[in-house]
Amino acid sequence: APITTPDISTCIPSEQGFNVQDSVRSNQCCPPMMTTTPKDFVFPKDNAIRVRPAAHRATPEYVAKYKAAIQAMRDLPDEHPHSFVQQAKIHCAYCNGGYTQVASGYADKQLQIHNSWLFFPFHRWYLYFYERILGKLIDDPTFALPYWNWDNPAGMSFPAFFETDGKRNPVFDAFRNVNHVSPEVVVDLDYNGSDSGAPCLQQISTNLAAMYKQMVSNATDPLSFFGGEFRAGDDPFGNSDPSVGSIEAGCHTAMHRWTGNPRMPNNEDMGNFYSAGYDPAFYVHHANVDRMWKVWKDLGIKGHNEPTDPDWLNASYVFYDENEELVRVYNKDCVQIENLKYDFELSPLPWLKNRP
Numbered sequence: 354a355p356i357t358t359p360d361i362s363t364c365i366p367s368e369q370g371f372n373v374q375d376s377v378r379s380n381q382c383c384p385p386m387m388t389t390t391p392k393d394f395v396f397p398k399d400n401a402i403r404v405r406p407a408a409h410r411a412t413p414e415y416v417a418k419y420k421a422a423i424q425a426m427r428d429l430p431d432e433h434p435h436s437f438v439q440q441a442k443i444h445c446a447y448c449n450g451g452y453t454q455v456a457s458g459y460a461d462k463q464l465q466i467h468n469s470w471l472f473f474p475f476h477r478w479y480l481y482f483y484e485r486i487l488g489k490l491i492d493d494p495t496f497a498l499p500y501w502n503w504d505n506p507a508g509m510s511f512p513a514f515f516e517t518d519g520k521r522n523p524v525f526d527a528f529r530n531v532n533h534v535s536p537e538v539v540v541d542l543d544y545n546g547s548d549s550g551a552p553c554l555q556q557i558s559t560n561l562a563a564m565y566k567q568m569v570s571n572a573t574d575p576l577s578f579f580g581g582e583f584r585a586g587d588d589p590f591g592n593s594d595p596s597v598g599s600i601e602a603g604c605h606t607a608m609h610r611w612t613g614n615p616r617m618p619n620n621e622d623m624g625n626f627y628s629a630g631y632d633p634a635f636y637v638h639h640a641n642v643d644r645m646w647k648v649w650k651d652l653g654i655k656g657h658n659e660p661t662d663p664d665w666l667n668a669s670y671v672f673y674d675e676n677e678e679l680v681r682v683y684n685k686d687c688v689q690i691e692n693l694k695y696d697f698e699l700s701p702l703p704w705l706k707n708r709p
């Protein structure tokens with residue numbers, strides 16, 4: 354049977370669930386209980402497609418709009434389902450033991466959306482609602498999230514708008530690795546906790562080779578790209594731990610660790626599941642992870658398809674949408690992004706030529 358997110362009233366407060374030691378962000382990750390019965394998701398009827406721009410090419414006008422939207426989100430009271438804090442807590446609830454698999458009859462098993470084939474679809478839905486909430490806050494039905502284009506040399510540094518204006522900047526976050534946020538520092542898509550010390554050009558070619566591996570040579574079929582099967586009754590921490598998809602295990606995790614502050618007790622914010630959503634960079638990073646799914650499929654290589662197993666298609670999550678309605682969404686409904694009315698601005702794929 355598929356993983357089914359339970360009624361949000363079953364969300365477990367952290368003291369009883371998976372606790373994070375010495376946390377600097379709240380450990381209380383349950384959503385506001387405005388209602389407990391989710392509605393069925395309805396596809397958006399927007400006239401326009403929201404086109405996500407590459408962060409490094411974003412115009413000053415666009416950046417001002419993006420910052421205004423994040424500021425509006427920060428200005429909401431914390432209990433509001435659209436607030437900055439509640440949006441961050443969604444990640445914590447789905448990753449740090451907020452939910453069990455009780456809806457499928459396994460109250461003793463945790464629901465975990467990482468390290469398996471739930472990774473891409475869960476994060477696609479999470480960003481989908483986050484983006485629409487931001488657009489609504491600034492009354493712009495075409496608003497789209499920027500994507501951090503770390504797979505392209507032009508985007509291989511921390512997007513400058515996150516740091517300019519320092520602390521007055523709504524997309525600034527105090528918990529980042531100060532050695533990495535300068536526009537001169539090239540990202541390390543293989544980052545494992547210590548700086549490679551490689552000169553820029555060499556780091557760029559290592560990054561391109563990593564991308565080729567994770568998008569082509571090590572991602573030849575649905576399970577190697579999306580991650581291993583994870584069904585109702587499976588234990589995310591047991592011996593049957595599913596395999597992690599190539600992008601999730603690779604550049605995705607590397608960029609989390611690279612951005613988080615290693616001096617914080619849990620590498621906050623980006624370096625830990627429970628705190629990652631407090632850094633606006635999280636969503637911009639994940640916009641590119643989401644883009645990788647589309648790019649991988651569009652490469653048109655044999656084997657590059659979504660899983661067809663009903664337990665993948667019918668796995669579901671629950672979110673508050675842009676109208677503060679609680680909705681249940683299924684993996685199968687996020688496969689075609691045209692139906693979700695967003696797309697990505699084109700950017701070259703230089704790693705495609707980097708076959709080792």
Ligand code: C2O
Pocket residue numbers: 444448467476605609629639
């Ligand atoms: Cu849910 Cu990038 O992690």
